Amino acid sequence: MQNRPGRSPRITISDVSTAAKVSAATVSRVLNGTAKVDPQLVDRVHDAVRELGYRPNAAAQGLARGEWGTIGVLVPDLANPYFPEVLKAVSAVARAHGRRMMVMESDEDPALEYELVEDLMRCCDGVLLASPRMPRAELVDLLGRDHPMVLFNRVVAGARVPSISVDFTGGMTQVCGHLAQLGHRRAAYLGGPPASWGNDERVRAFEAARAFGLEVTVVECGGSTSQAGYDAVAAVLESEATAVLAYNDLVALGAIARLRELGVGVPDELSVIGFDDISLDRVAHSDLTTVSVPRDELGRRAGEMLERLLVNEYSEEPLYLPMTLQVRDTSGPPTVR
Amino acid sequence: MQNRPGRSPRITISDVSTAAKVSAATVSRVLNGTAKVDPQLVDRVHDAVRELGYRPNAAAQGLARGEWGTIGVLVPDLANPYFPEVLKAVSAVARAHGRRMMVMESDEDPALEYELVEDLMRCCDGVLLASPRMPRAELVDLLGRDHPMVLFNRVVAGARVPSISVDFTGGMTQVCGHLAQLGHRRAAYLGGPPASWGNDERVRAFEAARAFGLEVTVVECGGSTSQAGYDAVAAVLESEATAVLAYNDLVALGAIARLRELGVGVPDELSVIGFDDISLDRVAHSDLTTVSVPRDELGRRAGEMLERLLVNEYSEEPLYLPMTLQVRDTSGPPTVR
DNA sequence: AGCTCGCCTGAAAGCGGTTTCAGAGCCTCG
DNA sequence: CGAGGCTCTGAAACCGCTTTCAGGCGAGCT
Numbered sequence: 053m054q055n056r057p058g059r060s061p062r063i064t065i066s067d068v069s070t071a072a073k074v075s076a077a078t079v080s081r082v083l084n085g086t087a088k089v090d091p092q093l094v095d096r097v098h099d100a101v102r103e104l105g106y107r108p109n110a111a112a113q114g115l116a117r118g119e120w121g122t123i124g125v126l127v128p129d130l131a132n133p134y135f136p137e138v139l140k141a142v143s144a145v146a147r148a149h150g151r152r153m154m155v156m157e158s159d160e161d162p163a164l165e166y167e168l169v170e171d172l173m174r175c176c177d178g179v180l181l182a183s184p185r186m187p188r189a190e191l192v193d194l195l196g197r198d199h200p201m202v203l204f205n206r207v208v209a210g211a212r213v214p215s216i217s218v219d220f221t222g223g224m225t226q227v228c229g230h231l232a233q234l235g236h237r238r239a240a241y242l243g244g245p246p247a248s249w250g251n252d253e254r255v256r257a258f259e260a261a262r263a264f265g266l267e268v269t270v271v272e273c274g275g276s277t278s279q280a281g282y283d284a285v286a287a288v289l290e291s292e293a294t295a296v297l298a299y300n301d302l303v304a305l306g307a308i309a310r311l312r313e314l315g316v317g318v319p320d321e322l323s324v325i326g327f328d329d330i331s332l333d334r335v336a337h338s339d340l341t342t343v344s345v346p347r348d349e350l351g352r353r354a355g356e357m358l359e360r361l362l363v364n365e366y367s368e369e370p371l372y373l374p375m376t377l378q379v380r381d382t383s384g385p386p387t388v389r
Numbered sequence: 390m391q392n393r394p395g396r397s398p399r400i401t402i403s404d405v406s407t408a409a410k411v412s413a414a415t416v417s418r419v420l421n422g423t424a425k426v427d428p429q430l431v432d433r434v435h436d437a438v439r440e441l442g443y444r445p446n447a448a449a450q451g452l453a454r455g456e457w458g459t460i461g462v463l464v465p466d467l468a469n470p471y472f473p474e475v476l477k478a479v480s481a482v483a484r485a486h487g488r489r490m491m492v493m494e495s496d497e498d499p500a501l502e503y504e505l506v507e508d509l510m511r512c513c514d515g516v517l518l519a520s521p522r523m524p525r526a527e528l529v530d531l532l533g534r535d536h537p538m539v540l541f542n543r544v545v546a547g548a549r550v551p552s553i554s555v556d557f558t559g560g561m562t563q564v565c566g567h568l569a570q571l572g573h574r575r576a577a578y579l580g581g582p583p584a585s586w587g588n589d590e591r592v593r594a595f596e597a598a599r600a601f602g603l604e605v606t607v608v609e610c611g612g613s614t615s616q617a618g619y620d621a622v623a624a625v626l627e628s629e630a631t632a633v634l635a636y637n638d639l640v641a642l643g644a645i646a647r648l649r650e651l652g653v654g655v656p657d658e659l660s661v662i663g664f665d666d667i668s669l670d671r672v673a674h675s676d677l678t679t680v681s682v683p684r685d686e687l688g689r690r691a692g693e694m695l696e697r698l699l700v701n702e703y704s705e706e707p708l709y710l711p712m713t714l715q716v717r718d719t720s721g722p723p724t725v726r
Numbered sequence: 727a728g729c730t731c732g733c734c735t736g737a738a739a740g741c742g743g744t745t746t747c748a749g750a751g752c753c754t755c756g
Numbered sequence: 757c758g759a760g761g762c763t764c765t766g767a768a769a770c771c772g773c774t775t776t777c778a779g780g781c782g783a784g785c786t
Binding site: 424455 | 771772773774775776
């Protein structure tokens with residue numbers, strides 16, 4: 053930006069104003085259309101801009117306007133296919149409103165999140181927290197800064213913050229119902245990251261599941277990756293479960309991979325059900341029984357919530373999108389062992 | 390940022406300096422450690438910062454320092470699993486150097502890219518162009534702006550720009566060799582986005598393949614998604630190909646899905662080979678024969694290239710990382726039809 | 727003791743825009 | 757024909773922070 057050695061000097065608004073023989077104020081007015089300007093001057097400005105290849109400096113604009121023209125998104129893990137799809141939708145909405153998107157990743161380290169969010173607040177008009185894992189207290193603290201913020205896949209009771217999430221409990225209830233109907237009595241749940249709010253929501257479904265006659269045991273596997281699922285299989289096999297529910301599809305796939313290695317038939321000997329419906333794509337669908345979530349819509353709605361927040365005052369109730377059970381090939385009736 | 394109605398006023402450096410009874414310059418020096426300051430004043434500043442919850446405004450810092458502390462990345466498609474993994478690595482490198490990451494997506498629309506890059510240049514110290522599809526002329530134009538920039542998965546002959554890419558041609562050559570060895574004589578290639586440089590590089594391998602006795606016909610499918618692969622299957626079946634090479638794994642998976650629907654056995658009746666090795670994860674590996682690319686390393690190296698460019702002068706040759714053939718279940722000997 | 731030097735601090739000048747404010751010109755109306 | 761009002765333009769203030777610059781003060785030296 054500065055005249056760095058070896059780099060050509062930046063072209064500023066005053067270069068343009070000189071070239072066009074008008075004041076900087078006029079250049080600004082022309083470029084932003086904020087006031088009526090003599091058509092002749094308008095032309096001169098445009099010519100100068102084109103000739104010099106002038107581009108306004110975003111930092112200076114941000115400073116002067118008191119707005120960065122940027123939104124920030126924090127995600128736990130970019131490699132988790134869940135988030136890029138959300139990002140895509142958010143980015144589209146942001147762009148449609150003339151805003152850029154900053155992305156930060158905590159790499160599933162809740163301790164990092166606080167700092168990252170603080171950083172985002174220093175350079176973004178609004179922040180979208182996607183599946184934040186940080187402790188409630190920290191979250192409440194951040195929300196209290198009265199910086200525009202939207203909560204995604206997490207709801208904080210009592211917090212006056214626009215929130216959007218999936219109905220995790222409902223989704224998991226469908227899964228339990230499906231299994232109960234197939235005749236399962238005992239299932240194991242491979243829990244996700246300990247700090248995951250969505251995980252707690254899923255677990256809440258298990259009490260209701262008892263009414264179906266399905267007993268679900270929680271097996272901590274402590275992660276959201278396939279590796280975690282892979283590693284947790286041993287614990288599952290020790291139990292009497294005839295079905296495995298996974299925190300998400302990745303965990304489920306990891307478990308299936310391990311089961312295959314061990315020669316345990318899926319779903320003949322053990323049913324495995326995922327969560328999220330992360331298929332590689334929409335056509336070559338996987339064969340995993342799972343509950344799907346409209347990630348695209350989720351991202352879009354979240355983006356719109358944030359935009360609304362940036363222009364209006366807040367006035368929203370938490371929004372819960374429904375999940376849809378996708379019965380495919382990895383779930384079936386239990387076998388007596 | 391400005392005192393917006395309903396929002397608490399921003400805390401600025403002068404608030405801190407007032408509270409700490411020092412000058413703004415001193416606050417700045419303390420916070421940045423740019424000069425020695427009386428320990429007593431240091432404490433006063435820190436106290437004031439903590440008490441007021443002061444966070445420096447990134448735009449103002451950027452303006453004053455002549456550096457945004459941000460890098461920008463342009464990707465064609467966030468939903469393509471290839472890129473998030475790259476982004477993850479890039480983001481990690483950027484963060485390690487104290488920089489944030491801005492992400493833009495062209496949604497596979499080459500016409501959008503130019504504008505997006507211009508926008509990135511207005512707010513980022515350096516820009517990483519990942520698989521840019523734009524015409525060579527536009528690209529050269531942008532590179533000529535002498536804004537720090539790194540080219541990823543595209544090499545422009547003669548351009549003095551740090552570039553990093555995969556050895557597409559080499560990868561595809563391995564694929565051809567594999568097929569030839571299996572006994573295939575005719576293969577069809579499902580080409581990707583027309584503007585993809587990587588696509589041209591892949592195609593270059595087909596001439597050499599003729600030496601193996603393998604004839605590859607290019608079937609335009611015009612996309613990088615599974616939908617494109619799905620749709621292109623009809624054309625393949627009309628040909629005499631006994632094997633299908635795909636632009637990437639997504640295309641391959643789409644094709645396989647369609648073949649499955651049509652009752653065409655893979656690999657018994659038709660071998661299908663992907664490209665990129667985009668598995669959902671590292672454990673539950675797919676069964677697709679493909680060539681893998683070290684996306685993580687690729688992203689890391691690209692990020693480091695950019696960082697180097699931001700501090701030093703340019704001095705690099707294009708870097709090509711090798712691909713590795715992964716023979717799995719979707720390729721086999723041809724059957725006479 | 728007086729002088730020089732060096733260290734630390736605050737005032738002020740940018741960074742590159744936007745926006746307020748005041749003035750110049752022109753038109754209209756009395 | 758002159759006063760009042762509008763419209764358009766440029767000068768200048770300001771956004772919040774960094775950094776230069778100059779000055780004050782204490783230490784060290786002669």
